[in-house]
Amino acid sequence: MKLNPKQDEAVKYISGPCLVLAGAGSGKTRVITNKIAYLVQECEYQAKNIAAVTFTNKAAKEMRERVLQTLGKKESKGLWVSTFHTLGLEVIKKELKTLGYKPGFSLLDDQDTNQLLSELTEKELEKDKDLLNLLKMQIGNWKNELILPQRAIQEAREPQKALFAQLYARYQIQLRAYNALDFDDLIMIPTLLLGQNSTVRERWQSRFRYLLVDEYQDTNTSQYQLVKLLVGERARFTVVGDDDQSIYSWRGAKPQNLVLLSKDYPGLRLIKLEQNYRSVKRVLKAANILIANNPHEFDKKLFSELDMGEPIRVIATRDEEHEAERVVAEIISHKFMKRTSYRDYAILYRGNHQARVFEKSLMSNRIPYKISGGMSFFSRSEIKDIMAYLRLLVNQDDDNAFLRVVNTPRREIGPVTLEKLGSLANERHIGLFAACFEQELTHRLAGRGYNALMGFARWVVELSDRAVRGDTLEAVKDMVREINYEAYLYESSPSAKAAEMRMKNVSELYKWITDMLTGDADNPPMTLPEVVSKLTLRDMLERNEEEDDSDAVQLLTLHASKGLEYPHVFMVGMEEGFLPHQTSIDEENVEEERRLAYVGITRAQETLTLTYAKNRRQFGDVSTPELSRFVLELPQDDLHYEGKKKTVASQNERMEQGQARVANLRAMLKR
DNA sequence: TGAGCTTCATTTTTT
DNA sequence: ATGAAGCTCA
Numbered sequence A: 001m002k003l004n005p006k007q008d009e010a011v012k013y014i015s016g017p018c019l020v021l022a023g024a025g026s027g028k029t030r031v032i033t034n035k036i037a038y039l040v041q042e043c044e045y046q047a048k049n050i051a052a053v054t055f056t057n058k059a060a061k062e063m064r065e066r067v068l069q070t071l072g073k074k075e076s077k078g079l080w081v082s083t084f085h086t087l088g089l090e091v092i093k094k095e096l097k098t099l100g101y102k103p104g105f106s107l108l109d110d111q112d113t114n115q116l117l118s119e120l121t122e123k124e125l126e127k128d129k130d131l132l133n134l135l136k137m138q139i140g141n142w143k144n145e146l147i148l149p150q151r152a153i154q155e156a157r158e159p160q161k162a163l164f165a166q167l168y169a170r171y172q173i174q175l176r177a178y179n180a181l182d183f184d185d186l187i188m189i190p191t192l193l194l195g196q197n198s199t200v201r202e203r204w205q206s207r208f209r210y211l212l213v214d215e216y217q218d219t220n221t222s223q224y225q226l227v228k229l230l231v232g233e234r235a236r237f238t239v240v241g242d243d244d245q246s247i248y249s250w251r252g253a254k255p256q257n258l259v260l261l262s263k264d265y266p267g268l269r270l271i272k273l274e275q276n277y278r279s280v281k282r283v284l285k286a287a288n289i290l291i292a293n294n295p296h297e298f299d300k301k302l303f304s305e306l307d308m309g310e311p312i313r314v315i316a317t318r319d320e321e322h323e324a325e326r327v328v329a330e331i332i333s334h335k336f337m338k339r340t341s342y343r344d345y346a347i348l349y350r351g352n353h354q355a356r357v358f359e360k361s362l363m364s365n366r367i368p369y370k371i372s373g374g375m376s377f378f379s380r381s382e383i384k385d386i387m388a389y390l391r392l393l394v395n396q397d398d399d400n401a402f403l404r405v406v407n408t409p410r411r412e413i414g415p416v417t418l419e420k421l422g423s424l425a426n427e428r429h430i431g432l433f434a435a436c437f438e439q440e441l442t443h444r445l446a447g448r449g450y451n452a453l454m455g456f457a458r459w460v461v462e463l464s465d466r467a468v469r470g471d472t473l474e475a476v477k478d479m480v481r482e483i484n485y486e487a488y489l490y491e492s493s494p495s496a497k498a499a500e501m502r503m504k505n506v507s508e509l510y511k512w513i514t515d516m517l518t519g520d521a522d523n524p525p526m527t528l529p530e531v532v533s534k535l536t537l538r539d540m541l542e543r544n545e546e547e548d549d550s551d552a553v554q555l556l557t558l559h560a561s562k563g564l565e566y567p568h569v570f571m572v573g574m575e576e577g578f579l580p581h582q583t584s585i586d587e588e589n590v591e592e593e594r595r596l597a598y599v600g601i602t603r604a605q606e607t608l609t610l611t612y613a614k615n616r617r618q619f620g621d622v623s624t625p626e627l628s629r630f631v632l633e634l635p636q637d638d639l640h641y642e643g644k645k646k647t648v649a650s651q652n653e654r655m656e657q658g659q660a661r662v663a664n665l666r667a668m669l670k671r
Numbered sequence B: 001t002g003a004g005c006t007t008c009a010t011t012t013t014t015t
Numbered sequence C: 001a002t003g004a005a006g007c008t009c010a
Helices: A005-012 A028-042 A057-075 A084-094 A110-120 A129-144 A149-155 A159-177 A185-196 A198-207 A221-231 A257-264 A281-291 A320-338 A352-364 A381-394 A399-405 A415-428 A447-469 A472-482 A485-492 A496-518 A528-536 A582-586 A590-601 A629-633 A648-670
Strands: A018-022 A050-054 A080-083 A106-108 A180-182 A210-213 A237-241 A269-273 A312-317 A345-349 A369-371 A553-557 A566-571 A604-613 A616-618 A621-623 A639-642
Touching (some): A018 A257, A028 A237, A050 A057, A084 A185, A084 A221, A106 A399, A110 A129, A129 A221, A159 A180, A185 A198, A185 A221, A210 A221, A221 A237, A281 A590, A320 A352, A352 A369, A352 A553, A381 A399, A381 A472, A381 A485, A381 A496, A447 A472, A496 A528, A590 A629
Parallel strands (some): A018 A237, A210 A237, A312 A604, A345 A566, A566 A604
């Protein structure tokens, strides 16, 4: 398919900074991939001097595949396509010396971070999960704003913030001691480094001579700065975004960065992609009218050359069970009449808990479905265990990993032994693992504990030596075998079946690890540290293609639906307090909720159905929610109401009628 | 260490 | 209502 004029302009404008405002379904990925191809084929850029950055691994993978399709393997060789975090990791890896980290540093995920923080606060916060989360969020915010502990301490006003700032300082020191980084560090540290060190900055600026960024409205301050520093004075870059699809401000995204960009780069070329290739005219009209209720920095109006499409249905149901049954019934009959597939249908909701009723209903009707979210593979305890072992092999300063692993499976190394080991490590300012080899330890520990601990420590040393020396695959293999993990799982799981499941996960992980260590035609073998960080970043890329050929109805949150499309979309729970979520109403942040609704609507290709329940059991008792204001904001002529219509509009009508009657009575009385 | 009890919340999530 | 997660007592 040929590019439309706007897309073509976006592809061919390469002489300066470029902002592409790409509406939903306007072919932004096409623009990015074609632009990369254009740079290589027509503009004498080498692929290795181009970087494309995304937020998720999924998006990076998709982009890489599409570039490969247009450019071919040879011409795209060396092209850098990754998430922000993987890019940051690359910078850190290459600048280790300057930064003063040791090779083989660990990456801590969210859970590890929590654990570390609760240790730092002497477990004071362990029970107070809210406070712990608040602390973690605050630290994350500081890092996203590129504020180091020192400045955080200076600027803290309220006592709580001052305390948090102190903890932030200690947290960063602890991370250093562990030779570890958290996810936010992967952005903050390279950004600060590039800002301070002009040699390093120039090195990276000449490595990446053209930069493309996807989903720009989701960038936070540190990511914005990172991009700015990477492109430097030359400012050869293209960023693609849509302020109307900014739905992540609650985790630090600054859609204002789109505006900031035109201030930072006065020569910025702004290109709007307004033709939508996804949705039917009516859906688009509804989306446009809805989002027009939000204030805008950039005016943008999507249009479509597809059919008008059917009216948007608004279905009232008795309660949430009826809602679920109704939606499922609609899917069944629609599929039967139109001969579609299950995968053509998506049910979108605001909160994960809403999925349950729909699952139940789908299940009892024996309809295959796929649900997004839930416990992720990598937060399962068996996976975390194995990952901790690997981390310890790679980085013996990682006390976090040490503690997780030292007595799992049981090695008779109890809290008393660890307590003593810990205090020795503290006195000497060394890690727990290093403390195992202190002479002093023999005096402090009883024979049994000491022997158990030494047995473990020596075992780790031996394995890690082998892994470093190049016998990595065998070392990992032996490790998994020697810890007898399977036996441990059967012992500690509530049922044999659960143990089996968990062992299956472990085998899966093990298979990935061996594949990555071995390499294949397209991928060179990786070192163990590389494997560990890749796995922590969930960046498995080409491997492990979970090709989804299953034909199933899709259940997902509105957030998770961004970037996806379905022929037939059901948005359920269209109620005040639910779609504009109550907390957002209270915090007067309805605009982001409206964008969320906008994202949902623009997922639909052909038909869109909105449902709501007139009674909803919530928190134990029954409430009678009102139809979402967003439905009332849609063009009413394009809606088709079904079920007993009890909208706010009709309530208003009734009220007006009532008032009129009262007025009449008054008038009569006067006479 | 574990079954059974109480308590508790109940938006969105990636890396 | 409901389910998860922590907690207690044996």
